[in-house]
Amino acid sequence: MRFTPPLLVALAALVTTAGAAPETADRVTVDLTAGRPANLVDPEAALGAGLDGMGRGEVAALYTPHNVARMRQGGLQPISYRLRTELGIEAWHWNEAGVWSDPAHAQGYWTSNDRAKRPILLTHGYALPRRGDSVDQANNLGYSRLDDGDPDSFWKSNPYLDPRYTHTDARPEWAVLDLGQGQAIGAARIGWAQPYAVAYEVQHWVGVDEYDPVGRWVAFPGGVVDKGQGGEATLAFDRPVETRFVRVLMKRSSGTAPAGATDARDRLGFAIRELAFGAIDTQGRFVDVVRHAKDGHAQTYAEVSSTDPWHRAVDRDLDLEQPGLDRVFASGLTNGQPMMVPVGVLYDTPENAAALIRFLRWRKYPVTQVELGEEPDGQYVDAETYGALYLEFAAVLRGVDPSLTFGGPSLQSGIADTWLDPDPDHSWTRRLMRYLRGRNAIDQLGFFSFERYPFDDICGDIGDKLMDQTRLTQALFKRFADDEIPADTPWVISEYGFSAYSGRAMVEMPSALLNADIVGQFLTLGGDAAYLFGYGPNVPINQHLACAGYGNMMLWQADATGAAQHPMPAYWAARMMTQDWAQPGGGTHALWPASTADKDAKGRPYVTAYALRRPDGRFALMLVNRDAGRAHAVRLGFQTGGGWRGATGAAQAVQYSPKQYVWKADGPDGHPTRNLPPERFAIADAGQALSLPANSLTMVVLSSAGPAGR
Structure with a gap:
């Protein structure tokens, strides 16, 4: 429950004098002058932990009686189930039993069976063969089909963004290439697949950089097409333009499907086999500056507005495991509390999501909150695109169980700004709120979720970063107000920790202090629930910057077999918050x-x-x-x-x-x-x-x- 007026009281209370010496006792002042508390919470619902997808073989190693018992000792009660497949541009087969839309070829759009003959212990993601992004936020081993050099592959946009599903006007789709540096571009070649764009523009970015607030996309001279015929289209521009970023903006679809296709979704949206940009030389040959490779790191960087969740049985990713829902609930880690469950939105289907909700109800598992999607801002999806899918999925799921509360978007960062965006408002979050209000659907945002990793870089002076965290959180809450998030919408930190990247600070004393600061400040400022990331035992790694050293977010350090061995500072911080600060047994705390x-x-x-x-x-x-x-x-x-x-x-x-x-x-x-x-x-x-x-x-x-x- 949130009381918004005391937010100003809480911030103003920090304005005091400075400079007390260690031998002079400072005052800790509890301010009762408002006459009512800043917030009311039940710690057994507010202090939780997240369970994430894992690597090959890691699920079984984690979910042992020994590890589960150690994890539960931290006292964290509710669980947020994290969906790593969504970050990896994969569809989640939450039950490996189910049906394909094209069963004869074991491919198409997948719907897991909402009944399970045997307990679901392990599940997987399935890589999307119509992927358009070069990089992803999970294992980052895939690549874009826009510039992979394979004439038989293609990118396709998400058919669920068609008006027949969204019940709104059609939104353009786009594909962007980052050429890495300024290039003189005088021609483009587009290898269209089915369905192709009838009306489209080939554009270049005009701006100081990709974040220029007054930057804009401008059509190349001769780059506007209104009667496209598909196939391989070569456009020679009237004059070359020096640019780093190029885009194909697709406005109207042919509505055609590949030969033999019978699924209506095959003809919705747009599809491109290959993109090339460069110039036509004096001999009439196309000189391509785009790097084509089946490697997201070697090819020219590509981003797309959406991706078709179509896939095949052969696309199963054995290196990305999600713990089966039956395994999680049977483990005891949920402590009898409702678990916040996710559904894939960017790379899955409403039908598969609905089947998941039916399954949970059939099993009678306690679930009250469903998080729709994960980190759409980190995957450069337009706020309006996410908003359209959010409302579409929420409507379908509400039809299955109207008692559930739906929320999102689990922002990768509480402060989310767009890039290469001609809209002068670059706030991703504010744009989402305005989209929902424009659809008269702001009330369908049952909770607002975001991740809280204050520092990408955990090198340098960790003490200074620790001191700065609370100031950054104050700025974050001001940004939430500026972004027009409804004050009465519950706020959830779906993951928190020092950084999304590993480092030594995570295994030293500052990790305990930072976690306590995040939780204490968030709840005092009106937050509803915070889920610690790094619940399971793990080992020190260096993931991002050598100067960060070795560490990991973890309550327990694991031994060579994966068994919890050493309690970490994060463990003691969690236990002290749940067993000493809060009154064990729960109840309303002010x-x-x-x-x-x-x-x-x-x-x-x-x-x-x-x-x-x-x-x-x-x-x-x-x-x-x-x-x-x-x-x-x-x-x-x-x-x-x-x-x-x-x-x-x-x-x-x-x-x-x-x-x-x-x-x-x-x-x-x-x-x-x-x-x-x-x-x-x-x-x-x-x-x-x-x-x-x-x-x-x-x-x-x-x-x-x-x-x-x-």
Whole structure:
């Protein structure tokens, strides 16, 4: 539940004085002046974890009784099931039993069986052979068919974007090539497949760069076609144009299908076999500057507006596994809580999604929220395209079970901006909100989900990044307001952690502090649920930048067999939040704004504070000392209409710091050299100064209910 007005109170409470010395106790102030809490949550519904797709053989290795027991010890209750196949431009066979639209050839559009004779333990994604993007956000091993050099392959747009499905006007489709640098382009060659474009434009980008807010697509002179005939079309432009980015914008389809096709979806949209750009030399030969290869890294970079989810049995990707839904529910990891389940939207069909919902209801699994799609902004899909598919899928699924709540879009980044976009509004999120409002369907966004990885680069000064995270979150919430997300729509962090890329910071003390800051601040500012990523045991890797070192998002470090061995700082942070800050057993907890005064030169508080009033009436404070260089002494108190009053009575504290944990960096063989549980101690007088060690996380539970018994 969200109370929006106290957001301003929470932010304003951070404006205080600076410069307290370590021996001078700083004030931790719980602000009660608003008369009502900033938010109400039940931690058993609000503090969860995500389960993702995995590599070959990894699902069975993870879901062992030993690992499941260790994961559950963290106390995180609800589960968000993540759909890695959607990131890999693959269709998800959530049940490997099902039917093809062309069963004679084991190909076409797949619908999994909504009944299962045997438990579904392991499932796979199926790579899309009509793919148009060079890269994807999963294993990134595929390639675009637009410039693969194969005359028998082709890209095709998603037929579910046709008006017969969306019940709106037809939207143009596009295919973009990034030539890597400016090139003099005087001609284009398009090898059309079926259906081809009758009306289309061949365009070049005019702008300082791809993010130019006043950039625009301009048709090449002689690049406008209104009576296309398909086949291989060569366009010689009136004059060459220097450009890096080129595009084919398809406006009207032929509505034709390949010979022998009987499925109506085969004639909807547009299809291209190959794209070439360059010039025609003095001998009349086409000189192509596009690199053609069956390799997404070697070919000229390509992006498309959508992709046809058509595929074949031979397209199964054995290197990308999704845990079977029966396996997940039977494991006990959901703790009896409703699991947030996904359906593929960009690369799947409404029919397959509907079958999934029927299956879940048949099994009587607790499900209340369904997330539609995953990271469409990270895959450069137009907000309006996603919005059309979102409403289409939601309508179909609502017909299966109207009691469900549908949401999305699970933004790759809370701040999502478009590129190569002629619309002056480059905010992906605001464009989605405006599209939904334009369809009178903003109320169909049952929750707004996004991922929270504050830093792509986790090299350099990790302490400075840790200090900056809360400021970035404040900016993010301001951006949400600017993006016109309805204030009464529930907000969900579907994944969170230090970075989407691995690094040493994830296995050292800052990982625990960052997770606590993300959760505490998000819930105080009105968030509804946050799902930690990296639930299962894992091993240190270096994924992106050598300077980041080796690490991973994980509650437990795994041994050589994949079994959970060492609890990580993220584990203790999760356990302290669920077992010490929150009252075990759940119930309504009230979050009140809390702040400290001592700040660094950039105005950032060294110590962040998050206050819960638990169902037992007691206040619990989560205190994060982000200063890696020194301890901070604090006094706990409350701001009321009568002024500031120190806490009274006894208290219980739990503290986790470098005293308990030290990591030895040794590449992939890194491991803890000191790994102790948090320290527990009693506080005789909660009003006296409390020492917070450098880089520490502390939970304090007061015996009283606040000032004067409040």
